[in-house]
Amino acid sequence: MSSSPPPSSAAASPSCPKKMIALRSSDGETFEIEEAAALQSKTLENMIDEDCAGTPIPLPNVTGKILAKVVEFCSKHAEPGVDDESLRAWDAEFVNVEQATVFDYILAANFLEIPTLLNLTCNVVADMIRGKTPDEIRKFFNIKSIFSPEEEEEVRRENHWAFE
Amino acid sequence: MDALLFRTATAPSPPPMANKRPCPSSSPSPAAALAAAVAAAASSSSSSSSSAFGQIDHLFDAFLSLADSFPSSSSSSSSSSLSSSSSSSSSSSRSHSIDLSFDRLLDARTSDRDQALLIDRALRLGSAITEAARRSARKRAAKHNSVAWALPPDLTTKVFSMLDSQSLCYAAATCSLFNKCAMDPLCYTNIDLTTVVPKVNNAVVSTMIQRAGRALQSLKLGIVPGPTMSPGSSQPLVYTIRSSVDVSNFSWNDKKTRQGKESPILTRTCLSPLSADGSAAGILLRRLHLYNIERMDSASLCTALSVCCSLVDLEIVGLHVELRQLLTSVGLNCPLIERLFFESSKTGRDDSLKSPTCVELVNRCPHMTSLSLRGFKLHDCKVRTLVKGFRKLRYVDFSTSYSITGNFLRNLGSTSTGTLLEVLILRDCMHLKEMEVARFLTAVLAGDFKCLRHVDISNKEGLASEGDWYNRSYTSSVIPFKEVVEGRPDICLLADFPSEGGSSATSSLSSYPSRWCHFGQVLTADGCDMKERPNPRLVCLLPELWKFVYG
Numbered sequence: 001m002s003s004s005p006p007p008s009s010a011a012a013s014p015s016c017p018k019k020m021i022a023l024r025s026s027d028g029e030t031f032e033i034e035e036a037a038a039l040q041s042k043t044l045e046n047m048i049d050e051d052c053a054g055t056p057i058p059l060p061n062v063t064g065k066i067l068a069k070v071v072e073f074c075s076k077h078a079e080p081g082v083d084d085e086s087l088r089a090w091d092a093e094f095v096n097v098e099q100a101t102v103f104d105y106i107l108a109a110n111f112l113e114i115p116t117l118l119n120l121t122c123n124v125v126a127d128m129i130r131g132k133t134p135d136e137i138r139k140f141f142n143i144k145s146i147f148s149p150e151e152e153e154e155v156r157r158e159n160h161w162a163f164e
Numbered sequence: 165m166d167a168l169l170f171r172t173a174t175a176p177s178p179p180p181m182a183n184k185r186p187c188p189s190s191s192p193s194p195a196a197a198l199a200a201a202v203a204a205a206a207s208s209s210s211s212s213s214s215s216a217f218g219q220i221d222h223l224f225d226a227f228l229s230l231a232d233s234f235p236s237s238s239s240s241s242s243s244s245s246l247s248s249s250s251s252s253s254s255s256s257s258r259s260h261s262i263d264l265s266f267d268r269l270l271d272a273r274t275s276d277r278d279q280a281l282l283i284d285r286a287l288r289l290g291s292a293i294t295e296a297a298r299r300s301a302r303k304r305a306a307k308h309n310s311v312a313w314a315l316p317p318d319l320t321t322k323v324f325s326m327l328d329s330q331s332l333c334y335a336a337a338t339c340s341l342f343n344k345c346a347m348d349p350l351c352y353t354n355i356d357l358t359t360v361v362p363k364v365n366n367a368v369v370s371t372m373i374q375r376a377g378r379a380l381q382s383l384k385l386g387i388v389p390g391p392t393m394s395p396g397s398s399q400p401l402v403y404t405i406r407s408s409v410d411v412s413n414f415s416w417n418d419k420k421t422r423q424g425k426e427s428p429i430l431t432r433t434c435l436s437p438l439s440a441d442g443s444a445a446g447i448l449l450r451r452l453h454l455y456n457i458e459r460m461d462s463a464s465l466c467t468a469l470s471v472c473c474s475l476v477d478l479e480i481v482g483l484h485v486e487l488r489q490l491l492t493s494v495g496l497n498c499p500l501i502e503r504l505f506f507e508s509s510k511t512g513r514d515d516s517l518k519s520p521t522c523v524e525l526v527n528r529c530p531h532m533t534s535l536s537l538r539g540f541k542l543h544d545c546k547v548r549t550l551v552k553g554f555r556k557l558r559y560v561d562f563s564t565s566y567s568i569t570g571n572f573l574r575n576l577g578s579t580s581t582g583t584l585l586e587v588l589i590l591r592d593c594m595h596l597k598e599m600e601v602a603r604f605l606t607a608v609l610a611g612d613f614k615c616l617r618h619v620d621i622s623n624k625e626g627l628a629s630e631g632d633w634y635n636r637s638y639t640s641s642v643i644p645f646k647e648v649v650e651g652r653p654d655i656c657l658l659a660d661f662p663s664e665g666g667s668s669a670t671s672s673l674s675s676y677p678s679r680w681c682h683f684g685q686v687l688t689a690d691g692c693d694m695k696e697r698p699n700p701r702l703v704c705l706l707p708e709l710w711k712f713v714y715g
Contacts, residue, residue: 103314110319122319126326134337142312144305146339148298155337161368161428162333 021048022056023071029064030056033071037078042113061111066104069094073117095124099141228293230262302340309339320345328356329372352376358388358455362428369430373437373445380448383438385430386455386481431459435468446471456482456509466493473497479505487540488516495521495528502531505561508539512566515541522546526553536561536589548572557581558615561589568593569628570600577612587618598627602642609644609651616652622660638662 019035021044038044047057059067076082076090095102102124109117129137138145145152156163217225266286273279315323324332324346336346345351352375357364364385373380434457438446449472454460462485469475475498480490487506494501508514517540526532532554542565551560551572562568570590576582590596601621608616621627626636638661648657 100314106315106319106323118322122323123326125315125323129323129335130327130331132331132334134334137335137338137342143309143339143342146302146305146309146341147343148302151340152337155343158371159333159336161363161365162330163337164363164428 023067024056024058025062025064025067026060027064029067031064031067031071033074034078037071037074040074040077040114040116042115044112059112062108063104066101066108069105070108070112070114070117074114077116091120095121099128305339306341309341313341317341317345321348321350324348324351325353327351330359347375349375349377349379353379354382354384354451355380356382356384358384358386358453360388360390362387362430364430365428366431366434366436369434370437376445378444378448380445382451382453382477383449384451384453384455385434386453386457388455429459430457432461432464434460435464438468439471443471447474450474451477453477453479454481454483455479458484460484462486462489465490469493470497474500476500477503479503481505481507482509484509486516487514487537488518488521491517491521491525495525499528500531501529503534503559504532505534505536506538506540507536511539511564512541514539517542517546519546519549522549522553526550530555532557534559536563537565538562539564541566542568544569544571548576551576551585552579552581555580556584558584559587560585561587562593563589563591565590565593567595569595569597570604571597573600573604573607577607577610582612583614585613586615588616589618589620591620591622592624594623594625595628595633596621596623597630597633598637598640598642599630601627602640602644605644605648608655609648616655618656618658620658622658624662626661 020032021035021038023031023033023044025031035048038048044057062070073094076094077087082090095105097105102121105117105121106125109121128140132140137143147155270279270282273282313320320341324335324342325348327335332346332351336343352372355372355376357369357372369385373383438449446468452468452472452475454465460483465480465483465485466489469478470493478494478498478501487508490506494504526549533556535550535554535557536559538561542562544567547562547568548571551557568590570593576585605619607613608619626638627640629635629637643659645657645659648655
């Protein structure tokens with residue numbers, strides 16, 4: 001997030017308590033997140049700016065299970081004084097989940113506009129695809145081919161160099 | 165069944181049928197099932213199934229059940245998809261088959277024309293059914309896929325934009341959604357066509373650049389050896405196909421056996437798509453990495469560079485191009501350049517660099533922050549011009565250079581460049597003098613080179629002693645290694661010398677910032693958005709080259 005202020009400047013002065021934002025998931029669960037962490041999400045940032053952070057912000061596209069993890073991610077990334085390497089290790093652990101959950105993270109990160117989480121999770125899926133043949137990709141993601149034999153032949157021909 | 169087909173065949177248009185009860189798919193005997201269907205067709209009773217079924221639909225439904233009862237005597241793939249696998253084993257025992265029935269119908273026709281008509285109808289009907297079935301199968305598969313792959317097209321494209329070009333092609337062949345997403349220009353922002361064995365030819369490069377359209381930012385091309393060695397080595401990336409063990413399976417004779425296929429060779433004009441269409445693509449390019457493209461020469465490379473006015477990162481390894489020509493071309497055409505990594509294809513033999521070239525380069529390219537010239541003959545005075553002249557220079561690598569003694573480092577520490585310099589790599593420089601290193605490190609100890617973080621003067625053959633460079637020094641009492649390690653703990657000092665000359669003078673490593681990588685990754689002060697992940701591809705040592713150098 002090139003435009004987000006560094007976490008330390010978003011923290012309130014020592015005399016005021018840290019501002020908490022309330023979020024409500026699609027299935028009615030409520031979560032609290034520090035403002036600094038919430039600012040990682042452009043969507044939430046806009047909502048906070050418009051000062052509608054009084055009542056819990058409804059997020060109809062995100063379930064409670066996923067929202068909990070997203071809050072965890074944003075909070076971790078808003079923590080001051082975490083060095084790059086341990087943050088990377090934490091991220092690796094964070095996305096060490098089953099495939100369907102990674103997809104859910106991607107959709108949530110896209111909806112909430114959290115670039116760090118979006119890039120991280122898209123990379124995970126890219127890693128799953130990288131180095132696999134078309135058959136292996138289909139098997140891994142349980143996808144059917146859909147191509148007619150002529151179409152498949154044409155695609156292979158267009159990209160013949162990769163298949164040799 | 166004969167009667168049914170006979171009736172269908174003789175009528176020029178689809179026969180009028182009364183409402184039929186749909187036939188159950190698993191019928192005890194084919195004839196009985198069809199008889200029931202025909203009987204139902206005769207009656208006009210309303211069926212229990214959907215009233216949206218027209219007369220043709222019922223007839224069609226009954227007709228399709230034939231597939232279970234009458235497997236074709238020849239096993240073709242299209243029929244096997246419709247018939248159950250169990251019936252194929254008992255097909256030989258059945259006297260009825262579509263083939264035999266069809267023959268009977270044909271025989272019943274006397275005229276040639278009628279027979280041709282019958283066959284034509286069967287073909288048309290057959291292909292219409294096949295098309296309809298395939299289309300429906302595709303629709304079902306698409307629906308299945310939209311559940312299995314939960315991402316919408318724009319996010320799919322985003323995932324694909326992180327793939328290398330080969331994986332992208334594999335993904336494109338997976339299913340039609342992937343194919344569509346894989347053709348999006350955003351997937352071709354960073355085109356990486358580097359391969360371990362020759363696979364890519366000019367046409368592929370051209371196709372990729374075309375697909376990138378206005379999204380093109382980076383192009384990597386050529387032959388790169390697979391990862392073989394641990395990090396920390398500066399062994400040359402230069403790679404000759406004939407001598408590498410990695411391509412032991414690839415035979416040049418294979419080219420001849422590729423009947424009608426284009427040979428997978430990049431020729432000297434492989435970069436011409438950059439100049440096409442008013443250099444639309446060339447103008448966009450910010451990063452260009454070329455590896456071991458045997459047929460590229462100075463002229464064609466300089467032609468390509470002449471259109472790359474936005475180039476920020478240029479890496480050239482193992483090309484048969486001359487240093488002076490390349491630097492002249494860069495100076496003329498790439499004023500925005502920040503990183504230059506150039507490794508010679510003929511280690512130690514390129515002596516083309518001239519002082520005026522250096523002067524021009526530093527004047528025309530003020531943004532240079534990372535400079536790597538490996539395997540050339542570099543004289544101290546010219547190097548000094550370069551290092552002093554680039555005011556923003558932070559990363560310097562002159563590994564495996566010849567003639568360079570280290571003299572250029574004298575009195576550099578307090579100049580503007582000296583204060584900015586963060587990384588200095590002089591691995592395996594045969595003429596690097598022990599005395600110059602000592603002088604340099606003494607200056608470092610005194611507080612010069614304030615920003616220095618990493619120094620590497622390791623050398624397989626030790627350092628050159630004063631006087632004749634042929635005398636090697638493997639340990640040093642003159643070089644203040646320990647003092648530097650203690651006095652400047654922020655510096656990582658690498659000084660690996662072979663143990664046969666004495667005790668290895670390896671320094672202890674202080675905490676090593678992980679963002680630095682030995683192979684000159686792009687490190688731009690303003691956080692240029694071309695962040696690279698550390699390149700895991702490393703080098704393999706070519707014994708041939710070392711033999712050449714030492715005779």
